[in-house]
Amino acid sequence: MLIGELSRRTGVSExxxxxxERTNLIRADRRANGYREYDDQTVETVRRVxxxxxxxxxxxxxRQVLPCTHDAATLRPCPGIxxxxxxxLDILDQRAADLDAARRLLRRTIAVTENIDGVADQAAAPGARIPSPQ
Known part of the structure; x- marks a missing residue:
């Protein structure tokens, strides 16, 4: 199949x-006219990727894991992976911790801003008394 058909069957852009292909995750044969030609198994490979x-x-x-995949969600034992x-997993755990810290900071910032805005809104309300500085 040509690249356009592979794209349609997988939902992945050409x-x-x-x-x-450049990163050796899939491979294509070349026709005499230079067009890429993929076999039917490439559809499943793209889904696994x-x-x-x-x-x-x-x-x-x-690239290391792909030869060890059984289906889109299952790995079989494979040396070195x-x-x-x-x-x-360590990298993902660190990212999750960093995102959690960023989420906590954002929540605190929102809470403080809401408190400040609430005081400002009350002061701007009609008939509101603004405390005089002492």
Whole structure:
């Protein structure tokens, strides 16, 4: 199948499919006219790549893991990938901790701002007394 058909069957843009090919996640044969030609198994490979990307794996690790995938969500034992997966899990855990810290800071900022805005809104209300400085 040509790249347009692969794109339609997977929902992945042609540009992204070319990137997958450049990074050796998928492969294509070339016709005499230079067109890429993919076999039917490439559809499943692209789906696996998408699932692994959604799991937070970068393409360099996906390249290692891809030969070990059984389906879009299952890995079979494969030499040398456990350390890479653990390293990636550590990275994701750190990102989650960083996001949690950012979320807490944003919530605090919103709460403080709401308190300030609430006081400002009360002071601007018609008939409101503004305390005199002493």
């Amino acid at each position: 540009r992204l499919l070319r990137y997958y 998408r699932a692994l990307l959604a799991a937070g794996l970068p393409t360099r690790i996906i 456990l350390a890479s997966l653990r390293d990636q």
